Amino acid sequence: MNRLTFNLAFAVAFTAISITAFTLASLPASAAEQRFNIAKLQESSKAQGPHIQVALLSEYKSIWAASDTKTQWLGILLSPEDEWHTYWRNAGDSGEPPSVQWQSSTEIEFGEIQWPIPEQIPIAHLVNYGYSGDTLLMVPFTIKSSADFPETVKITADLSWLVCKEDCIPGWATLNIELPVSDKTANDPSLLSPHAPLFSKTRATLPDNRWLSAQYEITEDYLTLAASLPYESNWQLLPFRSDLIQHNSQQQWLLAENGADANVLLEKSDYFSHSEATVNFLLSDGNKGFYLTATLNDLAGAGSVTGGESTSLIGIERDASIGLMLVFAFIGGLILNIMPCVLPVLSLKALALAADKLGHSTTGNHWGYLLGILVSFWLFAALILVLKLSGEAIGWGFHLQQPLVIAALCFLFVFIALMLLDVVPNGAGISGFSGIGQKLTQGNSFASQFFTGVLAVIVASPCTAPFMATALGVAMVSPPVHTVLIFTALALGFALPMTLLSLTPRFAALLPKPGAWMETFKQFLAFPMLATVVWLLWVFLGQTNSLGQLWLLSGLLLFALCLWLASKVAGKASYTSVMIALFIASYASYQGSEQVGSQSAKSANNEFEKIAQPFSEQKLATLRNNNQVVVVNMTADWCITCKVNEQVAFTDRDLQQTLAQENVHYLVGDWTNKNREILAYLTRYQRSGVPLYVVYAGGGKEQVLPQILTPNIVITAIQQAQQELNYVSL
Incomplete structure (x- = not known):
């Protein structure tokens, strides 16, 4: 039994060995076998570098007479280790192709490298073109007819290469080969070198x-x-x-x-x-x-x-691009309806519609709200076009960079809040003043609809939405017709929900039944307006200084006091109180805006501020030239999305630790006040406003991040940039 087992095991082992030997014999030459051939070459025609072997080969053993004009071939064999690669003539996003300079002991004309078909090599978010494994770069050459023929021709190749895996290592070598001169014809098989099959195999991979x-x-x-x-x-x-x-x-x-x-x-x-x-x-x-x-x-x-x-596809592509921007603008307009600056005003209008369910308004009045929004956005577009034609450099939100505009919005929002709390001048002599307030909040007349649309656009101006950024960026750099079209799409999206409520009974039926609750809800809406004022005061402080904010706060207090007095008295006393309130608003806004200083509302103890460095193009260029990872954050105090991202993403402990690494630099461009350098940077990325987040891998690839951030999005982008720098570092 033991003898039978032994015989059986011997037969199986012998069969396996035979099959393996037959299989190996039938396989083409492997990389290991080629490296063995390289090892057998003369020392002068081969070189060893980190993770790669190189060699200078000839398809023929000798060079034939000049009378035979047939081209001969040399080859540079690049044999990197497994998982390492070299590059094609265009390396792609990173890397360098191999290069060779030729010299010879007689007059020889060398041709260009014949590049095999490369593969695409993805690394992080990069794509390179190159070769894994052994690659023969064939080069043709011919001997000039006037050349003197010595017994032996010496050819020298000064070779440089880059071999990469996760990091890259350059290499240089001078390779020599000596070929005897033969009078035999090129068709003589005896002239072929042992490497001729490799040349034949390579020809099959050439384009x-x-x-x-x-x-x-x-x-x-x-x-x-x-x-x-x-x-x-x-x-x-x-x-x-x-x-x-x-x-x-x-x-x-x-x-x-x-x-x-x-x-x-x-x-x-x-x-x-x-x-x-x-x-x-x-x-x-x-x-x-x-x-x-x-x-x-x-x-x-x-x-x-x-x-x-x-013509042709170009026109189709451009039309498709502007069409996509119109869609983004329309969606951005829809989103504006739920922004905190806008919702209270629209809620007021919805309450007025609910209370007027049984009223009978003419159909034409329903279009007042849409027309008010369209006219307001068209005026905005016209102002932008006029400023652009005058040579003024502007971007979206440029009006919010003026402290006087912020102050005016503060007084407007306080006025709306007082109106919601029923603190409205009631004197007979100022019926026009109080009437405007009524038109903006009550009734379903054309004027009420129109002015509600205008007011909604005014209070919406500080609120930007992520879907608007790309569309507005295109609008700022596009021809005037495209600018107007984009602002029109934005206006239509903004106007759509309220227009449907006032125009279509089916949508109006969704409104709740009127009742006493409406008065309570109306007064509640005063507090979001006051919260907006608090935020605007913080923006104002960043644009001016503490003295300027004191002027504005004092003005708002006296403004509210005068309007409250106007609501308690009648006749000339009420009129006088309103005039004093308007004077206080104008004077305090002017005096506060003039107090421009360096004091900021930002906390110096915040970790976010400790990591950040002020943005400048010079600093960015210096860091990129030094192969550093750079994170650029373009922000502004009046940008709600910016502030949300800074609280949600940039205050994350893991992200702060990542930003604090030695080769990572965090640059913040503050666009709260007008800044031409930041505007030029935004324009380079076809953005008309903030936020904008870009991560750079030294002087290489740059990655634009989404406008709504999470810590992982930023951390992943930084890690990819670090990986790219490690990959391309020399």
Whole structure:
């Protein structure tokens, strides 16, 4: 039994060994085997670097006579370790391609490197183009007919490379090879070197010799290319230039019905520069490749580059872009209805509609609210266009950078709060003054609807919504027609809910039944208005100083006192009290706004402030040149979204520890007051206002963060930037 077991085990082992030997014998040369071949080469034709071996190879053992004009081939073999890689002619987001300088003992003409089809190598949020494993970079050469033929020709290659995994290591070597001169023909098989099969195998990985042609056009965000494809496949375009497209973006392919013609949208690089009329790509599906040269579409004219109107897909893409911005603006207008500055005013109007359910208003009056909002936003757009034409640099929220405007809003909101508390002048001599207040809050007349819309826009101006930022940024830098369209979409979104309530009985039926509760609710709404005043006072302090805030607080107190007195007396006394109240509002606003100083309402003991450094373009450039991670926060005291993010995200302990790391720098740009440097920075990212958050990985990739932040979003972006710096560090 034991002998039978032994025989059986021996047979199984012998069979396994035989199968393994047969399998290994049938496999192509592996990286390890090629490294073994490298080891057998002369020392002068090979080199060892960290995590890589390199060698200079020849397809033939010798060089034949000059009368034979057939091209011969040399090759640079790059053999990195597992999980390490080298680069294609365009490394992508980071890295450097290998380069070689040639010298020879006789007159030889060396050609360009023949690059095999590369693979896309994702690293963090980057995409690079390169090669994993052994790669032979073939270079053609020919001997000039006038060359003297010694017995041996010495060729020298000064080689440099970059090999990367999570970090990158550069390498340099001088490689030499000596080839005897032969009078045999190139077709003589005896001339082939032992490395000839590697050359043959590499030729199968080279792109096709045919050059395809295409046309391209340029828009604000995309490079749009039209070409005919060799066959249907999952194609990708790899540009020769690294500053042409965003390598990590999804290429949008639009195939024609015949499957051969295609248009592709390529997102432009942040470093895009239009310096050539012709750009070159590699069209690859991973198995085969074709070189493609694209020329600028002359039919589009200069408009495709300068921003004017153009034809073909460019016009379609631009129309789609402005359409998307109109959608964002409309959604942003809807969101404005629930912002804390706006909701009390709209609640007042809803209460008035509920109380007037049984009333009979003319249909035309229902459009007053919509018209009031449209007119207000159109006036805002007109003001912006006039200021832009005059050369004034402006952004969204520019009016809130003026202390006088903040002071005026404080008095307006206090007046509304007093009106909600029924503290309204009631003298006969000032019926016009009190009548305006009634029109703004009660009734369903056209004037009431119109002025409610105007007031809603005024109180909404400090409240920005995340969906508005991109649309408003485009509006600020777009042609006048697009600016007006975007503000119109914003107005329509803002007006829609209340317009439906006043216009459609089905929506009006959703309002609660009128009753005594309405008076209590109306008075309650005074407190959100007063809370808004508290916030505006804090903004005012940041723009001026404590003396300026004292002026404003004193003015608000006396203003409220005079209006209260006006509500208790009648006739000339009431009129006089109102006039005094208006004088106090004007004088206190002016005096308070003039008190501009450096004192700030921010707490110096706050950890958030300890980490932060003031933003400047010079500081940002210095830190990026020193390969530091930089987090830029563009904010303002009057920006509600900014303050929410700072309390929710930037006060998080883990994020503060991340920001406090040695190679991480946190720059804060405070746009509470007018600042041209910050506006120029915002404009660079097509933003008209704050917030804006950008994370930089040294001088490399930059990442724009969402406008609503969590600590993890910021921490992840910083870690990705650190990983990129480690990856590209030399």
